[in-house]
Amino acid sequence: MEVWIVKNLWLIPALPLLAAGLSAPLPQRFRKLSASLAIVSMIGAFLLSLCAFAHAMHLSHANDVMERLGRQSTGVREFFNFAWLQFAAGDAGILKLGWVLDPLTAVMLVMVTFVGTLIFIYSVGYMAHDQNFTRFFTFLSLFAAAMLGIIIANSLLLLFMCWELVGLASYLLIGFWYHKPSAAAAAKKAFITTRIGDVFFFLGIMWLYHETGTLLFYDNGAGCLEQSALAKMVTQTTCFGLAVSAAIGILIFIGAMGKSGQFPLHVWLPDAMEGPTPVSALIHAATMVAAGVFLVARVYPLMAVHIDGAAAETAALQVVTWIGAITAVFAASIAVAQNDIKRILAYSTVSQLGFMMMGLGTGGVAVGMFHLITHAFFKALLFLGAGSVIHGCHEEQDIRKMGGIRNYMPVTFLTYAVGMMALAGVPLFFSGFWSKDAILHAAHGWSVSHIPFYLGVAGALLTAFYMTRQMALVFWGQYRGHTSHETPQVKTPELVAIKSEYQPHESPRSMTVPLIILAVCAIGLGAIGTPAWPWFQEFLGSHHEEGFTRGVIQMMMISGLVVLVGGGLGIGLYGFVQRKRADEPDVLEKLPLGMHTWFAKKYGIDELYELTVIRFNAWAAKACAFLDEWVWGGAVALVSYVMLGLSWASRAFDEFVINLGFDQGCERVSKGGSLLSRLQGGRVQIYLRVIGVALVVLVLFLIWGGAK
Amino acid sequence: MTPLAGYLLLSAFLFAIGLAGALTRRNAIIVLIGIELMLNAANLNFIAFWRYGANPEALTGIMFVIFAIAVAAAEAAVGLALIIAIYRHYKTTNVDEMNSLKG
Numbered sequence: 001m002e003v004w005i006v007k008n009l010w011l012i013p014a015l016p017l018l019a020a021g022l023s024a025p026l027p028q029r030f031r032k033l034s035a036s037l038a039i040v041s042m043i044g045a046f047l048l049s050l051c052a053f054a055h056a057m058h059l060s061h062a063n064d065v066m067e068r069l070g071r072q073s074t075g076v077r078e079f080f081n082f083a084w085l086q087f088a089a090g091d092a093g094i095l096k097l098g099w100v101l102d103p104l105t106a107v108m109l110v111m112v113t114f115v116g117t118l119i120f121i122y123s124v125g126y127m128a129h130d131q132n133f134t135r136f137f138t139f140l141s142l143f144a145a146a147m148l149g150i151i152i153a154n155s156l157l158l159l160f161m162c163w164e165l166v167g168l169a170s171y172l173l174i175g176f177w178y179h180k181p182s183a184a185a186a187a188k189k190a191f192i193t194t195r196i197g198d199v200f201f202f203l204g205i206m207w208l209y210h211e212t213g214t215l216l217f218y219d220n221g222a223g224c225l226e227q228s229a230l231a232k233m234v235t236q237t238t239c240f241g242l243a244v245s246a247a248i249g250i251l252i253f254i255g256a257m258g259k260s261g262q263f264p265l266h267v268w269l270p271d272a273m274e275g276p277t278p279v280s281a282l283i284h285a286a287t288m289v290a291a292g293v294f295l296v297a298r299v300y301p302l303m304a305v306h307i308d309g310a311a312a313e314t315a316a317l318q319v320v321t322w323i324g325a326i327t328a329v330f331a332a333s334i335a336v337a338q339n340d341i342k343r344i345l346a347y348s349t350v351s352q353l354g355f356m357m358m359g360l361g362t363g364g365v366a367v368g369m370f371h372l373i374t375h376a377f378f379k380a381l382l383f384l385g386a387g388s389v390i391h392g393c394h395e396e397q398d399i400r401k402m403g404g405i406r407n408y409m410p411v412t413f414l415t416y417a418v419g420m421m422a423l424a425g426v427p428l429f430f431s432g433f434w435s436k437d438a439i440l441h442a443a444h445g446w447s448v449s450h451i452p453f454y455l456g457v458a459g460a461l462l463t464a465f466y467m468t469r470q471m472a473l474v475f476w477g478q479y480r481g482h483t484s485h486e487t488p489q490v491k492t493p494e495l496v497a498i499k500s501e502y503q504p505h506e507s508p509r510s511m512t513v514p515l516i517i518l519a520v521c522a523i524g525l526g527a528i529g530t531p532a533w534p535w536f537q538e539f540l541g542s543h544h545e546e547g548f549t550r551g552v553i554q555m556m557m558i559s560g561l562v563v564l565v566g567g568g569l570g571i572g573l574y575g576f577v578q579r580k581r582a583d584e585p586d587v588l589e590k591l592p593l594g595m596h597t598w599f600a601k602k603y604g605i606d607e608l609y610e611l612t613v614i615r616f617n618a619w620a621a622k623a624c625a626f627l628d629e630w631v632w633g634g635a636v637a638l639v640s641y642v643m644l645g646l647s648w649a650s651r652a653f654d655e656f657v658i659n660l661g662f663d664q665g666c667e668r669v670s671k672g673g674s675l676l677s678r679l680q681g682g683r684v685q686i687y688l689r690v691i692g693v694a695l696v697v698l699v700l701f702l703i704w705g706g707a708k
Numbered sequence: 709m710t711p712l713a714g715y716l717l718l719s720a721f722l723f724a725i726g727l728a729g730a731l732t733r734r735n736a737i738i739v740l741i742g743i744e745l746m747l748n749a750a751n752l753n754f755i756a757f758w759r760y761g762a763n764p765e766a767l768t769g770i771m772f773v774i775f776a777i778a779v780a781a782a783e784a785a786v787g788l789a790l791i792i793a794i795y796r797h798y799k800t801t802n803v804d805e806m807n808s809l810k811g
Contacts, residue, residue: 681807684739
């Protein structure tokens, strides 16, 4: 049974890709055309994704019905594979690519295209003053296309290609304002850091291919995520008693760590804030960082497979959980001491990604993906809101120089508040509460250790705290921007005019409307995954029908309490006493704990890398440069000098031996010729005279010499 | 002195006169006359060697000479015609000025 949408799933990434291709050669004055191409393509992709989603729902429903009737289940997954290239003879030499439609794909498709569309629309307003408008939309479309490619891929190879395309597009977008050195450096950092993860990812891919002979996820029982291949891999062990499947899973997870900014490869993500804010929203909410989590969810069968009777928590899932938990609390604590509005959000993203990984590791695909989806909406909302604030405050990003913005930008304030509460996990009404609660619940039930649960609780507490701090500093109090420094003595009309010009202003409609839509989603999306109606979890295939059991309600109380404590601390420290001036020290700095410096310095991870990896790298590069310059370069120079000498000798030989010889020979010949030509003077009598003399000589010779 | 030697001496003398004329005079017609003289000296040699040679009955010598004279007459006619053509072109019969016969 071939369904149109399954066979033509490729259209979804192809549409933005086409838009990118079409707007790439457009001159800069075709701003409207370029933007509308990108937006229309995204809307088209969104509509197709809805089709795909509907079909996935249908499949899932049909499967449920069959299971209920006790028949053979029809499966929740359809795929379409095709031979891409043949690199060796026979069936084994055919490399197949393909795409797959399952609940995971469907959910991600809808999320990415929907959030992507809103971000595209928002970008029209945000980038309105930028010169390279068309270039921006080209890259944006490319980015979206690559991300959609990752989602639909049914082959690890196709996924890896799109994965690298995402890396490229993120490099282009983070470094979009490449004339700023910091942006160029951040782009490089993002590219190289994720590349480190990708090396391991690629190793994992090759190992997987070596073990299973295929890179297709699902191929009627022959795919690498299907029973036979998994059963083969789980029985073999490699070093440290690790099952091959777990080892491959860990390698792939390192790739996901790079993309999803997990500790210790998180360093690029905060720096990536140098890009335009819509890019930050796209990278940190909907696409790039989600790609890592999505990857883990996609290869979850590989990570989770275990021999019957062995512990269900495989080594790979344990690694995922621990890394996620550490990242969650680690990044949240750094976010506490940041002053850049986007940087706080960036560390918050890192922290939330940690939560997602933790959810994947402890609770399975549904738990992690639920947080990914809700987070995509409210984090996009927060980033776009932050962009709106930055836009309104004349490109100011330092929250110490903001304050009281709620009076100037009511729409932004309200939507941002919704996003903040969703991120902090304010109970019952906000999506973030439900998804984070599910993760904490899963972590609590984890049999290996309870420490990830406590780390998660600490992370949740810190999240509520730093988000409250940010809200208080940005939206409450008095505006501490340009006007607060130079309070004019005399209020002339000109100064008043300047002042009002410097005051923050609300953003245009194209920016606020996406904010409102996202805010609605940030509230409403939680409903699809509450313990009362766990539609999302069931859709993604994990059947746990608990409802509001005692444990669940207990967990809800705990996480609600945690949020209240965190938020209360934030309000207590920052809400009542507002800082008067921008350069005042932070409240936490005044506390005699000494932690604040550590947080503000991001635990010195960047410096540590500077001292170790980068220094080693620089040293290695210098050594290579030395080798290049003196050893290889010397050899090359030597050869070239030898050649030069040879050619000089050859030239000298040519010039002084061959040429000279020829010249002289020619001169002789021509002199001889001119001598001989005198014989033929044209005067007949001289000819005759010669003949006469010759005759006389002949006669004399005959007489005395020759006549014998 | 045998008659043959006398004829040969005469012939040599005649040849020398012809050669001298051909070499020294500048007028093309005189040069032509000198050449005719040398030719006739050669003819005289043929006759002398035939008349006092081993087989005077056969008319070989006289035949040769008659042919030579015929050829010489034709040659003289051609030579004179050339001289007239050259004269028309160069307005001179001085052989020193006719030096274009070269490569």
